[in-house]
Amino acid sequence: MKVNNIFSNIPVVQQEELFEVLIRNDAIRIERIISASQTYQPSDDWYDQEKDEWVIVLKGRAALSFENQPTIHLDEGDYINIPAHVRHKVSWVDPNNKTIWLAIHY
């Protein structure tokens, strides 16, 4: 029975978001997502996902933009459920720290 820590083994983040799959089966995917800090450049593209996504910010801060909806600011511990096909993107992250998310696609 192996224990890992969600805040450990933080790699160098070369791109804006680094996705690491922790658990995957036919029904779900649990991911750790790390957003770059200083170098973060919001994408012009939207995420448009086939599955619902439940996501929580575990370290750092971020803003999520939605198509035709207000931007939402997330602090540590904040979570939100994003239904499938609700177009969204990460429009800002804490410039001083890497932001660590846990996402469950289901």
Next chain:
Amino acid sequence: MKVNNIFSNIPVVQQEELFEVLIRNDAIRIERIISASQTYQPSDDWYDQEKDEWVIVLKGRAALSFENQPTIHLDEGDYINIPAHVRHKVSWVDPNNKTIWLAIHY
């Protein structure tokens, strides 16, 4: 699009463990679990679950005991995947703080 915080609205915990379902469908159940601190009394009974469980300690500390396996200590950020029917129980929690877990049954 509603934001909640996993560390907010912590109720009085009358029993040893308080389970709150955040998301549920046919495939998964996402729960916040709050373990009592001072009053915690480990159960004699094992959890024997139909589904796999991925669980992370978000605040506090705990120990998980397994049948015929070593006890595992969990600090903040530690996560573990418990396969279905692996019998386990919470054998200890931080006596000074409520321990907050996030569990995904899948």
